[in-house]
Amino acid sequence: MAQRIGKTIILDSKPRIIGNAAVVGKKEGEGPLGSEFDEIYEDTTMGEDSWEKAESLYLKSAVARALEKAAVGTSEVDAICSGDLLNQCIGSTFGLRDFNIPFCGVYGACSTMALSMCVSSLMIESGGMSCCVAATSSHFCSAEKQFRKPLEYGGQRPPSAQWTVTGSGAAVLKKCNSDISPYIDKIHLGTIQDYGITDSNNMGAAMAPVDVKIEP
Numbered sequence: 001m002a003q004r005i006g007k008t009i010i011l012d013s014k015p016r017i018i019g020n021a022a023v024v025g026k027k028e029g030e031g032p033l034g035s036e037f038d039e040i041y042e043d044t045t046m047g048e049d050s051w052e053k054a055e056s057l058y059l060k061s062a063v064a065r066a067l068e069k070a071a072v073g074t075s076e077v078d079a080i081c082s083g084d085l086l087n088q089c090i091g092s093t094f095g096l097r098d099f100n101i102p103f104c105g106v107y108g109a110c111s112t113m114a115l116s117m118c119v120s121s122l123m124i125e126s127g128g129m130s131c132c133v134a135a136t137s138s139h140f141c142s143a144e145k146q147f148r149k150p151l152e153y154g155g156q157r158p159p160s161a162q163w164t165v166t167g168s169g170a171a172v173l174k175k176c177n178s179d180i181s182p183y184i185d186k187i188h189l190g191t192i193q194d195y196g197i198t199d200s201n202n203m204g205a206a207m208a209p210v211d212v213k214i215e216p
Helices: 051-070 087-099 109-125 140-147 203-211
Strands: 003-005 008-010 016-025 039-041 079-083 103-105 131-138 167-174 186-188
Touching (some): 016 051, 039 051, 051 079, 051 140, 079 087, 079 109, 109 167, 131 140
Parallel strands (some): 016 039
Antiparallel strands (some): 016 167, 131 167
């Protein structure tokens, strides 16, 4: 059973990450981590007629690759936790429906991947599940339309503006006895920190201080 030390949860089951995958768009593939991705899609529309549909395909690709690398079939997965930056998590909903896996939608903005792994780990720790998939996705163009202005608007981006990732990541978590797979043994949920940042383009200024605020 899980134990708590302060606000940190200690997991006895130590869910293992037995498979993972990351797929990205052209810009991300040109960056310093380009060689680490499983797939780089030059066509960021993925052949679709909307950015939202393209984002769903990024997620579908990442999850399929993670399951393949883990040698796990969809029937073996108890649940999938996933989220994105779109209303009602439609990127995840439409991207994952064909897997026919019980779905748990989560939303944590830029922390969604960490949050989905936390929820998956806790469900495994409960004993009610043994294998879960944690995933997330985002798309620069769909995020701009969601949070700022559609690209078709032609607005000028200020120098402080960040670039939302076009891509998706997925990890397969399972309670097993593997000695080589990384595992999750602790979970610590953060508290809300408001630094009064009002510039919707400057996401970094709002998030960076929280990332480095670590207390014993």
